[in-house]
Amino acid sequence: MKHYHVPAVSIALIHNGEIEWTKVYGYLGADAVKKADEFTLFQAASISKAVAAIAALQLVEQNKIDLDEDVNTYLKTWKIKNSSFTEKKPITLRGLLTHTAGLTVHGFNGYAQTEELPTLIQILNGEKPANSPAVISDLVPGSVWRYSGGGYVLMQQLLEDVTGSEFPTLMQRSVLSSIGMNRSTFELALPFLWPEQASIGHDSSGKKISGNWHRYPESAAAGLWTTPTDLARYLIAIQKSLRGGSKQVLSKQMTEKMLTKHLGDWGLGPALYGDNDSLVFGHTGGNEGYRCLSFSYAYSGEGVVIMTNGNDGMDLIMEIKERREKVFDPDHRLDEHINKYSSPNEVCLFN
Template sequence: MDALIEAMMSKAKVTGLSLAILHDGKIVKAKGYGMADKDSHKPVTADTLFQAASISKPVAALGALRLVEQKVLSLDADVNTVLKKWKVPENEFTKEKKVTLRGILSHSAGINGDHFDGYEDGKPVPELMEVLNGKKPANSPPIRVGCVPGSEWRYSGGGYVVLQQMMLDTTQKPFPSFMAETVLGPLGMTSSTYEQPLPAAKAALAATGHYADGTAVNGRWHIYPEMAAAGLWTTATDLARFVLGVNQAFAGESQSVISKATARQMLTVQRDDDGLGLFLAGKGEILQFYHTGRNEGFDAYVIGCTYKAQGIAILINANDSSGLLGDLAREIAVMYGW
């Protein structure tokens, strides 16, 4: 497997890669390959931090579903009933249908903002309210409803920014602190953090992002105040623990974050093969859940199988369009006889 991974990385010109494999409920492999930073030739290890990019969303979804279980949030109520400092602006699309948490988690709330570019280190970084309103120094348009909620599937990082504000308003805690206490800690994801910018101690463990041509991202990485949508720093091992946590909740073996009933709902199709925070494939005993991610200089992939406690997490400090992550996951599945 190591020789295969190194050959695939060389062909795709990927700088560094971190891998974790979950098999029969145990993390059986956790290893780094290549370089965390080209200039210093620092190697990737199992402890190297990468940006999870959009895989931040399903992890954040667990925190939101925990609040649903505590009856702090509702899946089907108008989100404006809990938003305090900012409200989803009403328009012609929201006259009869309102934005709900279920819609946000399943990308069917009609909210714009499919992705975010982040902010270079040393340049102004907006507050969350400025991102929501699209005001400088935010580099993204205001978060608005662009079609009737529930009428179509529309990938929306903007919806998760709204979710972040909902969680701030209802918990009265900084988003990174709430997620650390409610999700990351209970799942054993102790290396992970939503803190933006990254604290100095963790920055020393972080990989440098690289574009497709191999050049490094200015300042090593971008800062993402859109934490729920794109702000998670993590390791492949911690993402494997996330998969295991979802597996265990689905099987009723653990309620450290959410119950079996909520996990079953999370992994039930809501719209267009999308559950609540995770994409779904297959049915019955081969039901799989997965998510991908891309930030400036980082790509990520995670997949799990609901009934067999199997999964793969792959993180790279490169933007790759060769299909490396999916191809590698398929090769690993063959090697393990999945």
């Protein structure tokens, strides 16, 4: 941990569909004043996308959104401008979830505590104070796989327009509370007393991020605060739904659709690899000052979540993975996906 300038690492291991153990090492910050524990919060970064996808698929099950309908049909406050690309094929929820919608903007840098936050519309338009370019269509939908955090911002707007609820409220009601993720929130401002239990983000030199962490109004793409234990509950809920043993979040049929491969070996939210009994779903995340990984076998009931509060945390995660590989990655397949999907904005196994 010292070598990688990572003050804290928190781990939850899943075995036979249950949380077998949790381990936490280090401190909330590099000052080593307060120890981290199993209740310590971390930014989940792009793992947020896989969790947010659940809410979208619930609306599909409720017949409020069609996976393959033009999303402009449902959007009210902002619509995708027609182009030569969308004339050939419309942008759909399926495309947004699988990163095949042909939309731009890979990831987001977040906003310091002193910076003005943009609205969702300003982010989509690339207008100040947004610090990211406009989300536009520059590829024929469905033609190629290209990771797009911008697509998930559009999905966030879609969910708000369809439900009439603010995204954090919708997620709390329909997903987080249902799963029992009681130490998780998509709120930009952490609830009362939670800031005292939040880990502080650190750069690659071990220096804390100004203001302790950045804020991400691109909530569906990068805004979840959570713990490894809560993310393990999310993974287990999907495992149970897939077996038909629980409709806690989705039906068995919808869960099967979610874990069906599309272009880029991507499902409706999570990344996928392997097949049949060896099918794996997961995601990684990389916000400023945080790196994390979630990884689960769909049918065997095994999985792991590792969260850190340092920009070099993925190197530490890989070292932990190598020591635990016999448990959750005996074939070294994780390395292949981290190398394939790594990027400067968001470090990803599947990001």
